[in-house]
Amino acid sequence: MSKDWTEIYRPHSLSQLVGNPKAVEDIAAWADSWERSVPSKRALVLMGPPGIGKTSAALALAEERGWGVVEINASDQRNGEILRQIALRGSYSNTFSDNGEYLSVNTGGRKLIILDEADCLFGNEDRGAVPVIVELIKKTLQPVILIVNDFYALSKKSNSIRTQTKQVRFYPPRNNQIVAVLSSIARDQGLSFDREALNIIAENAKGDVRAAIRDFQSLALGRDHLSVKDVMHISARNVEADMYELMDVILRGNDPEVARKVIARVHETPETILLWLDENMPYEYRQAADLERGYERLSRADIYLGRVSKRQYYGFWSYANEMMSFALNEARRGRPARGEKFRFPSYLLKMSRSKASRKMKSGLAAKIAEYCHTSISRAYQEILPYLSWSMRNNPTLCRALTQTLELDAEELAYLLDEAVDSEVVKAPLTQQTSETLDVGSNTDPKTQKNLFDF
Template sequence: MPLHLYQKYAPRSLAEFAGNSEVVEEVKKWALLFESGKRQKPLLLYGPSGIGKTALAYALAHEMGWEILELNASDTRNKDNVERIIGAASSSAGLFSQRKLILIDEVDGLEGTADRGGVSAITSILTASTQPVILTANDAWNKKLTSLRTACRFVEMKRINKRTVQAVIARISKEEGLHISEETLDAIAENSDGDLRSAIIDLQGRIPSSLRDRDKLIFECMKNLFKAESYQEAMRSFDGATIDYDLMKLWIENNVANEYEKIDEIARAFNYISRADVFDGRVRNRQVWKLQKYSYALMLAGVSLSKDAKYHKFVKYEFPSYLRSMSMSSEKRAVRKSLRRKIAERCHCHIRDADLYFPLIEQMVKKKVPLDYFELTDDEMKFMGVEDES
């Protein structure tokens, strides 16, 4: 299921891209050389997740006016599929003879029987391609990518600094009409550890009291949708709502089983949600936004009319559990980061090496050795497995 805010605010040009400015400039020069007729080695963008590797490829394609063809981790990437999906495209121009950017996302994720022969097929295509190709990976030094290394130009992308992360989420917060304090934004940026995507997810997971009126509107929209008895009613159920489309999908998905009681009703509803996802994938991959009307109809009318008859019961519609779990995981990351900082200070080591001391502290906990030296908070003590004895 696609996430809403980080997709909604994905950069549409290189100027909008946040962080890794030197890489952005390098990628732009690479593209301009290709555009001038000088064939370039495929780029392999690598680095931690959430820093914008895929977003950079899409921003580049949009700025250069190139079509984009993506092969991502959700596709089966064996030899036959790789050759079928990107084989011919790598040596032929796009519509109206324009360039076509081939994007092979998360190439280090190829594994198992399902992707057998994928790496060798990709290597052959890279060698022969006359079109620009960008690959992304978290771990560029994975053994399975050995044959790709000589065929690619490696470009490292680094974690985004806190100031840049905070500036981005502050802008999104302002444009979304969220009233979130500077202290909260600072905490989100600090906890993200340079992962902009997780910071935006964390931002979305914050529901300040000032948004209560908006929440009430969402509940009313959900009621209108699930109680609708015609196509027209269902399609008007979210009229006037400012909720983002992908967030709307999360709300609907999370509450189908709360509203419907029959197994076949729930199955029909999720079938329509699945078909809506297919159209959303086509919108993202092909940038054909007119297809979104079909996704919208499947998501609203399809789900609404999956019931045999209108339910007259009261339903307390729930906030999407996925976003809540993302917010909870960010809190755990914050506690872990605070622990690492304290360990680094007291053990005179680099913060990156602090994790090496966790097993030692866990043994101290098991043997009931006092941890006063580390001055841990209650949350940090719980993280290390110390129960509150009060």
């Protein structure tokens, strides 16, 4: 578990890379031309954003062709001078060792020279590197691959770098391709998972496979199953801003495709999104027909979400999202009402305001449930309200229950709907009574009758 999965699962052949089929094809064709003779474009430039397989492609190529590798990168502290020694001297000859030592043609095979992070090699402090590299790409007798994030910055430093190299662009793989990488790692690690959990990790990585694998490794640590709940927190960032953007594209936007894309980027559960839409749609959809269509679609989303929780099948999330984004946007035919700020769902506000009292109620319900040998929800719904009423109207029962249920001042205050330091609350707590309620032992109908006699 502790070894870096991005290293363990680095692709060993070009076919193991996900995404970028065109790039892979171009790289293989360029390598073929090297196998035949020295091609006109002796150097290849791999460009694209971080973590999507550029270095992996170069290493995989060498591995599958049986070529040796001389890797030079900016963080190596190897400067222009070393480059000159390794790259130029070696590349002029037919062959050289991994350390840059010259070898005779008979002892060494072909060597792939990889200048990783080449845009940094061309950094200001090492101007000497530019002419060396230009010379290298023009004259090398060994295949050279330059890897860069920002080709534009690099090509500004020298025209030849643009004209004398073959450029291959890498694009971020799609989310389902990243999910494929993650699930094959999971299989290898003997880790089971909810598919939606991997979707969330992939989405969150925004095309960066390395980042996805790293997140995955840290989330999987110490687990043998990875569920949606385990990964939700990685996407907890700037929720409100995202939510306002989402409301805007769904309720006011003119392109359902955009709504569909943005909903995939919002890091909130579909249940919360549904509450936001429910709150805001009536203010936005002014025509009755639009509103009717809109609520019809929102209610379908709600049905899907119900099925998610009933069947624990998170695949329905995507149906719900489809209803809430594409379909809901498409439901509006009239012009949207612009300008007002979107409202935070009142249901969530109410829930957060009533959090303390709900907590108190469930604590009391748990006590009553235990005492009455019934379920907490039954105690909550059916017993608690009557008990509260009875205690307010019958001081004897109130005292007995306070003692039997071992109520504290706050619980009593809540049940009696009085202040904690009021006399009505203090009295039953201080006065001892011999009348306790015990369903099991107090079978005397006389005492029971007395207690409930008010």
